[in-house]
Amino acid sequence: MSAAEIMIWEIMGTATLTLLGCGVVANVTLRRTLGHDGGWLLVNFGWGFAVFAGASVASPTGAHINPAVTFGLAVNGQLDWGQVPIYLLAQLIGGTLGAVLCWAAYKLQFDTHDDPGNTLGIFATAPTVPNKPWNLVTEVIGTFVLVLWIILTPGLESGAAGITDFGNSALGYAGVAFIVISIGNSLGGPTGYAINPARDLGPRIAYALLPIRGKGGADWGYSWVPILGPILGGVLAGGLASILPAT
Template structure:
């Protein structure tokens, strides 16, 4: 992977997490203009964050998500991670490193933007909720199933987009993320991306956030393992389906 591709993936993931955690902060934290804006506002905010991130990371193929990288790697119908970027372990790890760096920096940027509101927010759970996902009902097995299903839908449909003449480009992926959040996001907050949760959770752990409480590391494996399994299944199952050829 070239430095240019690495930088593109880093900045695309940075934009995704800056805007994505930003909309959660706007809804969850005390005294913001968007306080109590509701879950649908969060869904649309994440969709638009994906829309922005995909354009920024066009050079890298805009994975922005290690589950997408895994899905593309598993799918034999896809020849490269991006134009000129071979599918191999070294490049997969480079994508993961760029995504992790971008996600941590995006979460730090969100904290800086909302610093005063983090200070004013009395509930540590609301502060953690900006940086990481958490289940409505904690049951690790079923929470894992939810993340697997949501990420399967994400990767499977993204691969369908690549093979069909939709002409919508990044907008299609943005709307897909909104749809997944609105329909499957209720049980776990729909990480559907290891980098959405792990990088910001690391940022939560080291940032000097007033009254932040625990980073809930006991749950942290679910939004990492679930999306990786879901991405792998999405990539494999997509090879079994014949999509119409692009126009």
């Protein structure tokens, strides 16, 4: 697969992810929506199935849609390191694009929301108890679970041109939705479980640039945590998987 083809599919898949993922948070957060106050469980299910949709769209590339997955597969020897920058750039572009589309879908609700200064959480994550070293640990653990599950689940195999196919056996990409929902329910409370740098950084950039009335800051001082934590988690998962006995 060419670099251009990887770019196209990863952009589309990651844009689908953040459009639907940010969309469910907007539906729950903004006042004049049918999903207002839908709660944490609705958000978790929304993000889980956003991952399913995004991965399904990006299936021709191996459905990474997450730099942590890309790094984990490269460390595990399932992806050529020369392709890593292509994936990362596409994921960042897609993550930003999907967030912009989410804003466009909910523009009237953003315009009439009575607390616009607290809308960053629709786009990006934040800790409930700010402590960057421990917030980092939380993101590492959550992402480690995700990437190790992806790598170890039956169905992972190297395809043509160094593209990895993780079909997750009979479940297909729906299996990814279940593990993301599980991580959200069990480990998402402290930081909002970014577990994906592109899912956080792309929408955070979009939030900083979008003309949202009365919006607050993008909290760039925290932004490195949901970037570094998931990457470390992905690398650790890929490294561990590479030394485990073959099954």
